[in-house]
Amino acid sequence: MRKLAITGGGRCNLTNSFACVFSESDRQPDGTFPSAARAMDLTSVYPRGSRFMKKVFSRFDQNDCYRWFEDKGVQLVVQPDQCVFPRSQDAMQIVNVLERAMREGGVQVICGQKVSAIAPDLSVRFADGNVVHPDAVVLTSGGATANILEQCDLKLLPPVPSLFTFKIADDGLRSLMGTVVDDVTLGLAGTNFRSHGTLLLTDWGVSGPATLRLSSYAARWLASEQYRSDLLINWLNDSESGVRERLAIMSEGSRTVANSHPSELSDRLWRMLVERAGIRPDARWAELGSKGLSRLVNVLISDSYPIVGRARFKEEFVTCGGVSLDEVNPSRMECRNLPGLYFAGEVLDIDAVTGGFNLQAAWSTAYTAAKSIATL
Numbered sequence: 001m002r003k004l005a006i007t008g009g010g011r012c013n014l015t016n017s018f019a020c021v022f023s024e025s026d027r028q029p030d031g032t033f034p035s036a037a038r039a040m041d042l043t044s045v046y047p048r049g050s051r052f053m054k055k056v057f058s059r060f061d062q063n064d065c066y067r068w069f070e071d072k073g074v075q076l077v078v079q080p081d082q083c084v085f086p087r088s089q090d091a092m093q094i095v096n097v098l099e100r101a102m103r104e105g106g107v108q109v110i111c112g113q114k115v116s117a118i119a120p121d122l123s124v125r126f127a128d129g130n131v132v133h134p135d136a137v138v139l140t141s142g143g144a145t146a147n148i149l150e151q152c153d154l155k156l157l158p159p160v161p162s163l164f165t166f167k168i169a170d171d172g173l174r175s176l177m178g179t180v181v182d183d184v185t186l187g188l189a190g191t192n193f194r195s196h197g198t199l200l201l202t203d204w205g206v207s208g209p210a211t212l213r214l215s216s217y218a219a220r221w222l223a224s225e226q227y228r229s230d231l232l233i234n235w236l237n238d239s240e241s242g243v244r245e246r247l248a249i250m251s252e253g254s255r256t257v258a259n260s261h262p263s264e265l266s267d268r269l270w271r272m273l274v275e276r277a278g279i280r281p282d283a284r285w286a287e288l289g290s291k292g293l294s295r296l297v298n299v300l301i302s303d304s305y306p307i308v309g310r311a312r313f314k315e316e317f318v319t320c321g322g323v324s325l326d327e328v329n330p331s332r333m334e335c336r337n338l339p340g341l342y343f344a345g346e347v348l349d350i351d352a353v354t355g356g357f358n359l360q361a362a363w364s365t366a367y368t369a370a371k372s373i374a375t376l
């Protein structure tokens with residue numbers, strides 16, 4: 001429960017409405033958004049485990065989770081970004097509800113006992129040498145702990161961090177720390193990894209939802225590259241022709257390049273980008289010529305910065321890897337080759353982007369495992 005108490009910055013983003021999130025630009029002429037209830041594509045939120053989660057959700061999904069907590073007396077709120085929090089904005093409420101449910105269910109909780117290994121006969125060895133032989137074992141030990149199963153001859157995928165921010169070696173970018181750009185596209189040079197959303201510039205590089213999403217999609221690839229790559233930024237989330245059109249309109253409205261900037265970009269950021277294109281901010285539009293204009297367009301749609309490492313996102317940290325999903329029956333959460341051994345949560349090779357999807361995976365897999373054991 002210690003980790004649960006600090007989730008969502010102490011507020012616990014316990015699930016998500018799983019509805020599409022639309023931006024202002026999606027608004028239709030009649031003022032509505034297109035089919036706001038449309039379900040989110042699971043592959044876009046679970047980089048690893050989306051197909052498996054689809055099956056698990058047929059037993060216990062976000063709506064079941066919502067009802068489960070409300071039945072236990074927790075009022076919930078759905079934020080405009082579709083993230084679900086307790087109305088109290090207090091993760092301890094969730095901890096208390098779960099502890100009360102355990103007490104009411106007659107669960108005996110023993111703390112401070114480290115499990116060192118689970119054997120193929122399902123005997124569980126503790127670090128103090130004690131060994132128990134339960135009827136069923138559910139392993140819920142979180143990320144980077146699958147080594148407990150080393151004797152079991154199961155496919156285990158090496159743990160790799162997911163959800164992190166990028167250290168960028170560029171003083172110009174770092175000098176703009178605190179700048180937020182709402183709708184960018186990020187990419188990694190030479191790959192198909194892309195993400196959209198809000199970008200936050202920090203004193204070490206870049207953060208914000210778009211960065212976290214990219215780190216999650218590319219977690220394994222970035223680990224194999226030792227967190228060295230080139231970050232591509234499309235500052236306006238637009239095509240080359242779209243950006244050229246916008247610049248043409250902007251150049252009609254002002255004489256110097258510095259005097260007008262796209263509304264999404266701050267004055268300081270615009271000046272830095274103009275300088276990166278080798279243009280003096282006080283240059284007149286008419287002076288740019290086709291080469292200058294092309295350089296500016298290129299910086300706006302395909303700006304490149306060296307990633308020199310990863311940084312943790314305010315302690316928010318998820319691990320990909322763990323028990324391979326090939327080993328697990330999703331309708332029971334039971335090990336295919338070792339009946340009686342169950343898994344739930346982050347010990348599995350399932351992980352998601354931010355937004356309550358990781359806890360939802362833990363609730364859904366845990367519920368399924370518990371139901372299976374209850375019907376033994």
Ligand SMILES: Cc1cc2nc3c(=O)[nH]c(=O)nc-3n(C[C@H](O)[C@H](O)[C@H](O)COP(=O)(O)OP(=O)(O)OC[C@H]3O[C@@H](n4cnc5c(N)ncnc54)[C@H](O)[C@@H]3O)c2cc1C
Pocket residue numbers: 001002003004006007008009012013014015113114115116140141142143145148314315316317318344345346347355356357358359360362
């Ligand atoms: C700071 C932070 C904020 C987060 N915020 C959110 C959020 O708002 N929404 C969201 O969806 N996700 C969030 N996450 C991710 C989410 O917390 C995890 O995905 C989730 O906690 C996984 O649950 P779990 O039970 O599988 O593992 P954990 O919560 O990691 O629990 C594993 C437990 O197993 C115990 N354990 C490990 N090894 C052993 C052993 N050998 N013997 C005995 N016990 C052992 C650990 O002590 C721990 O108590 C956040 C993560 C962090 C770190």
